[in-house]
Amino acid sequence: MNQAAAETPAVERRTARSAWLLFAPPFAAAGLQWWLGTLSQKDTTPLQALKAANSPGEGSVRSLMLQAxxxxxxxxxxxxxxxxxxxxxxxxxxxxxxxxxxxxxxxxLWAAAALAIVYLYLNRSGREAIPARTATVLQARPQQASERGVGGAVVLVRVPELAAPQSVLLEEADPGRMPPGTPVTLSLAKGKFSGLYVTDWRIEAPLPAPRQP
Structure with missing residues (x-):
């Protein structure tokens, strides 16, 4: 047996180990995400996370695009x-x-990704409802529907008791009906560990202007 033939099994073992190392961790993380996603489908409550955004102003549309x-x-x-x-x-x-x-x-890296997937699932599934808040729309832009969601409007809102403006996707919302200053009541839930989620929303009728004496 020559040296090349003797080294062949060792080379094959190294190649197999390299293949397992390269592909097994991402496949395991993807499998975990698919399994937890299947469990999440049993909960039909729409959940959209509130995310702190930059202060609104002339660049509010740009800030929404940058955040996306x-x-x-x-x-x-x-x-x-x-x-x-x-x-x-x-x-x-x-x-x-x-x-x-x-x-x-x-x-x-992939172990951290798996932990993040589990954290997100537990945070969402262990949420707790909190009193609704009436927010004020600062900016709204359309969000097209896709395979991952029904679409709607990405809005920048001012929420009472939260210092920074918040960005959130309101499903099936019409941004044309949400000019700046529109009051929107958000049904909220607090994540098990952190964060706030919007579970429902409705546009409130604006207050009538006071009559001039």
Missing amino acids: SEPFLWALAGVVLTVLIARWSWRRFGSAKVVRVSSCLWIL
């Missing part, structure tokens, strides 16, 4: 930073050490 694009921007920044660190480490420490450290970080 934040996940992509953070992901892009993470990819660029990872590539730069990996390139520097490869030259500084060599390939073997970089591969070992990268493998550990890869597993930790």
